[in-house]
Amino acid sequence: MDHEGLRHWSKRAADWAADYHAGLRDRPVRAPLHPGAIARQLPDAPPDAPEPMETIWSDFESIVPDGMTHWQHPRFFAYFPANAAPASMLAEQLVNAMACNALIWQTSPAATEVEQVMVDWLRQAVGLPEGFVGTIHDSATNATLSAVLTMREKALEWRGLEEGLSGGPVLRFYASAETHSSVDKAIRVAGIGQRNLVKVATDSDRAMTGAALQAAIAADRAAGLQPAGVILCAGGTSVGAFDRIGECIAVARAEGLPTHVDAAWAGSAMICPEFRGLWAGIEGADSVVFNPHKWLGAQFDCSVQLLCDPGAQVRTLGLRPTYLETAGREEIVNFNEWTVPLGRRFRALKLWFVLRAYGLDGLRTRIRNHVAWAHEARDALAALPGVEIVTEPRLSLFSFALATDAATEALLQRINDDGRIYLTQTRVDGRFAIRVQVGSFDCSKEDVMLIATTVQEMLASCSSESFSSR
Numbered sequence: 001m002d003h004e005g006l007r008h009w010s011k012r013a014a015d016w017a018a019d020y021h022a023g024l025r026d027r028p029v030r031a032p033l034h035p036g037a038i039a040r041q042l043p044d045a046p047p048d049a050p051e052p053m054e055t056i057w058s059d060f061e062s063i064v065p066d067g068m069t070h071w072q073h074p075r076f077f078a079y080f081p082a083n084a085a086p087a088s089m090l091a092e093q094l095v096n097a098m099a100c101n102a103l104i105w106q107t108s109p110a111a112t113e114v115e116q117v118m119v120d121w122l123r124q125a126v127g128l129p130e131g132f133v134g135t136i137h138d139s140a141t142n143a144t145l146s147a148v149l150t151m152r153e154k155a156l157e158w159r160g161l162e163e164g165l166s167g168g169p170v171l172r173f174y175a176s177a178e179t180h181s182s183v184d185k186a187i188r189v190a191g192i193g194q195r196n197l198v199k200v201a202t203d204s205d206r207a208m209t210g211a212a213l214q215a216a217i218a219a220d221r222a223a224g225l226q227p228a229g230v231i232l233c234a235g236g237t238s239v240g241a242f243d244r245i246g247e248c249i250a251v252a253r254a255e256g257l258p259t260h261v262d263a264a265w266a267g268s269a270m271i272c273p274e275f276r277g278l279w280a281g282i283e284g285a286d287s288v289v290f291n292p293h294k295w296l297g298a299q300f301d302c303s304v305q306l307l308c309d310p311g312a313q314v315r316t317l318g319l320r321p322t323y324l325e326t327a328g329r330e331e332i333v334n335f336n337e338w339t340v341p342l343g344r345r346f347r348a349l350k351l352w353f354v355l356r357a358y359g360l361d362g363l364r365t366r367i368r369n370h371v372a373w374a375h376e377a378r379d380a381l382a383a384l385p386g387v388e389i390v391t392e393p394r395l396s397l398f399s400f401a402l403a404t405d406a407a408t409e410a411l412l413q414r415i416n417d418d419g420r421i422y423l424t425q426t427r428v429d430g431r432f433a434i435r436v437q438v439g440s441f442d443c444s445k446e447d448v449m450l451i452a453t454t455v456q457e458m459l460a461s462c463s464s465e466s467f468s469s470r
């Protein structure tokens with residue numbers, strides 16, 4: 001296919017995309033398949049001869065869409081959303097056409113400069129003070145890894161980069177059990193070792209408190225270990241837990257320890273001032289990550305890390321030793337020095353399009369609706385006989401269960417086989433619970449209220465035996 005062919009087919013792709021989105025409500029949210037069902041439809045070996053695009057296209061249409069779990073479905077209430085607002089999809093088409101690699105300023109000046117401005121727009125949007133600057137990663141996982149590597153090197157006074165870790169002090173990091181597994185992964189990959197990630201006990205609200213953090217640090221110091229950093233949870237993946245951000249940052253500062261806050265999901269909600277109390281004290285953090293690719297509509301991948309002083313991270317990840325003194329603050333920024341990978345996509349364009357096409361007000365309205373509808377769905381579910389709310393809504397996330405784990409698991413299976421809505425599970429103090437998060441960019445109140453209707457129907461249509469206690 002040549003570029004004239006691309007002109008033809010990309011118009012067809014645009015029509016396909018619009019039809020696909022318009023028809024999502026008629027599709028089951030989750031792919032109703034068995035493993036291997038798709039792979040079996042593909043030839044074992046690549047073709048030697050070129051194939052006509054018409055054939056490739058028709059195979060795509062017959063094999064792929066039915067094999068997808070539809071993340072843009074308005075009734076996707078599983079995991080967290082990965083929203084692609086139409087304006088974001090449009091920007092990504094343009095980025096695809098230019099297909100740049102924005103590794104340094106020179107290789108794509110517009111990509112770098114739009115990224116700088118968009119990060120600052122987002123800083124303002126979530127209410128962080130002037131002075132925070134940042135970068136866009138592919139994932140919160142990579143942002144957290146960058147933060148952990150930076151905290152490690154700060155603790156080692158930048159010796160780890162040259163000398164490696166063997167023979168060095170035992171470094172200790174602190175987080176609560178509510179933090180995402182990406183924190184464990186970062187600790188492992190950074191050579192800290194899982195056992196040196198202290199899972200600090202949480203209070204009845206599933207929050208790490210300043211006092212608990214203080215006690216954990218003191219115990220380590222008494223044992224001759226070296227505290228190196230604190231990772232705070234602002235909106236946990238399981239039930240939306242928030243650590244006491246301000247308290248914990250105050251303790252970390254008094255102990256001379258840097259902090260990184262994982263707000264991957266909940267950070268987007270902070271464009272609404274009324275939710276900022278949940279992360280009160282955030283302005284004292286050294287590093288904050290949140291994913292516009294979750295709740296804000298700038299499609300995957302787009303994870304923003306805001307840094308109170310980028311110098312330490314650039315010193316850790318950059319390879320330009322002579323620039324250390326003012327690293328990250330020169331007129332020309334080379335963003336590869338802020339992140340682990342060298343190559344980088346032009347991710348800021350979709351933010352530019354999304355923030356302008358909907359405005360902060362449009363985005364706030366969506367998030368406020370999601371939170372309000374989640375509360376209504378919670379009330380409708382709580383009114384059903386046998387249904388118990390396990391965790392109350394945190395923003396737009398809550399969980400519910402039946403009397404036994406077996407009954408709850410059977411219910412979840414039936415809901416997802418039914419296909420009108422998609423929910424996933426978590427464990428709360430060992431109990432199997434069904435998670436509900438409301439956050440799809442295109443969902444309506446009717447879509448959200450279908451959660452309780454579906455659960456009610458599943459409970460009624462099922463013999464009392466399968467949901468009864470063991």
Ligand SMILES: *Cc1c(COP(=O)(O)O)cnc(C)c1O
Nearest residue numbers: 139140141180182235237264265
């Ligand atoms: C989704 C999520 C992550 C991981 O995000 P990726 O961008 O997929 O790496 C980390 N932390 C929290 C709290 C999350 O919700």
